[in-house]
Amino acid sequence: MGNRTKTAVVIGAGPAGIEAALKIAQAGFRAILVEKEAELGGTLKQLCSSFPRWEDPQELLDSKILELQACPEVAIRKNTVVTAGTPNGNGYIVTLSDALNAQSDEVLADAIVLATGFELMDISIYGEYGYGVYPDVLNALEFEATLKEWKLGKGKPPKGVALFKCVGSRDRSKGNPYCSKICCMYTAKQAGMVKELFPEAKVYVFYMDYRAAGKEYEEFVREVIEKRHVRYVRGRPSKVLCEDGRLLVRAEDTLLGLPVEVLVDIVVLAPAVVPRPTTRRLAQMFGAKTDEYGFIEPDRFNPVQTAARTFFAGGCGFAVETPLAQQQGAAAAANVIALFRLK
């Protein structure tokens, strides 16, 4: 035990997991970065642009991958999932299963960092919006793919796009009561991107509020409204119908108090952010607690710790934007390092 370098298993290679693994390794310990997909990056890979500076997420990812390549103490395991974790003295024996080679192996972990990220709620229960019924009603991640296509000059240019916020969030009737934090910002980003690519398109964002609490966030949303001319309509839409092959949105402009309608080609819904089912399973494996929704429950005085040797970062704790995921990853790494240096 004395000569073996302490090792942390970081589960999930999104921005949070990558940051955690890098800092643990750069501090002189070992990190095993486990990623279920074939490529690193998690949800970041799917994004077309970022707020508040319209930067390309791929550049961040490329930079991190270079850092990882320069850091051999991070052992990257792609296409791999954690299938078992048994307590073993002051750590865990973690079973990793490689999907490509259909092999399993076991590693000794002195600490665990959960960085499994979030996913988007299944909003087909909102029958009034027609998700899953009309092909041009998309959720936010599907729309990021559309935006990427348009950037490459492919796909059909839209004449009108409507974006709805709070679909499944702030909803005590059908969805989740909480606010998913990031949707106001990424919806502004998506709306702004449509206008950048197609200045003649009519873009509407239907909102209850817009929450721009962060550095340069408010300026970002004002730019989208004032410089890029996205029309913000206050009113949660009531219904999406099909008319003449296009989509008709019915809502109330609550500021005026009158019902309004708008005919568009694409409707984008911002679903509630929910934890992945694997998060709960892994939490149980490693002694962590989850809340009623399945998000990791932190220790009362340490916001990135959840059990004696289990830490977490990023979307598995709650909805989070990229820089915050990185911050939390670094904080989790600091905790691991402190733990490892304790004799």
Next chain:
Amino acid sequence: MPEARVIRPQERIPDIPEQVFLFRSCTGSIEYPGTESAVKETLKMLGVDAVMDPDQTCCSGYLLTCSAHKPEVSLAVTARNLAIVEKKELDTYTFCNGCFGYLSELAHILLHNPAYLDMANGVVGKLGYRYEGKTRIFHVQELWYRMKDSIARKVVRPLNGLRVAAHNGCHYVARQYGILDDGGYPTFHEEIFEILGAKPVFYKERQLCCGYSVGRGFTHKEEIVQPHLYKKFKSAEQAGVELITTVCPGCNVALDREQPNINKRYGEAFKIPVIDLSQLIALALGVPIHKLGFAANTTPVNNVLKRLGIGKETADG
């Protein structure tokens, strides 16, 4: 987490009942006796025994919407009606959204407000009735959906791809909890259409309220109901709908009997027959036409029958 809004049919009706109490509807049984007949025939074909009682009265839905200042009367009437069913120890099945909605709502109020329950039982107690909340309230559309496999097996007159649109009506799908389908985009009627061999049509104003709303159809026909229905029919016509089904005699009256008035007022020529879902099912199950009472329909059903090859037996015959 919120109470389940949509529940599976097997949870709503766990066991197929052998005997049910069929609750008459004032509008249904009188304006469209064919609907009541169709329900009875279909229940017979599916092996369910329908029990009725002439002692029941109107569910008092009209009185409730029309007389919000005397809700106690409706509560007492509901207690009496449901007490009649409870004496027979059966579940209540209605074939009218209005009855279903009002009975459920009033029963809920009675059972969650002991003062009201005492008042109602006090009033009807003198007539020898007592309501305890034992009977459960359903709409026959729920039973049809629950038994759709049995219905599928018994279809003898498949509907030849007839383009049918569903009018769900408001007082079933707009209830928030414990219904069979999502009020936002219901499809369970369309599933039944496919089983019967018809082609379901989704048109733009499919879910628009009929506007009749228990009394407005009489007092405010021109102001409220007709503009509503004009939008609805225009949209249905554009989508090529040949037949509309309803599950509420109120909606049926609005959609069926107002068509000639709308045609005259707006210079249109809408000719879309409107029948009850139960009549459609009974038709497909081979119930003789003369038992389905299509003579009561203002907009003639003859063309549809001819299209289905039931030409010889006309609607009157």
Next chain:
Amino acid sequence: MRDPMNPDYRPMRLDEIDDSLQKEIREKCGVDVEMCMECGKCSGGCSNGHVFDYTPRKVVQLVKLNAEDTLINMDALWICLSCHLCSDRCPSGIDTPRILDYMREKAYRKGVTTRPKIRLFHELMLSSVQKSGRISELPLIFKYNWMSGQYMKDAILGLKLLLKGKLSFHSPGVKAKEDIRRMFSGSSAKRTWGEP
């Protein structure tokens, strides 16, 4: 609400508004309007929202502002279809039709309405039930037409129905008329036809 043309006009003082109506609605109707997040999803899909003077969201806001007079005197109260789309789509599950039902009761007791014909119709229906235990259609129609000044409304239709046997002059009462009267007097509200 105050009259802006009056030179002494001052905007609404929110600190002078108490929450008595809100409490009343919470206790009597079981609806907590604080849960409303003013999103407007109700009004967006309201079947008759385009002809309402106050859309569902505004109705909830009026409750918050203790504006009982406005609520009792509004037109929307009488032309709401009770389709329940608003409460079905509300993310907070607010039962707006229940609020409207309750305000309708109050409007009745105060004798106010923007649609006197609807109120007349309701009262004639009720009094018919109270007198004979059933709704006698032809007397009801005659009385309604006469008292609302629409003497020839649906006259041709009525004649056709009469000739087809769908309407009749003879409308027997039920046998247990006394029991019906008892039901009406046993309920706390009394007959208001003719009594404002």
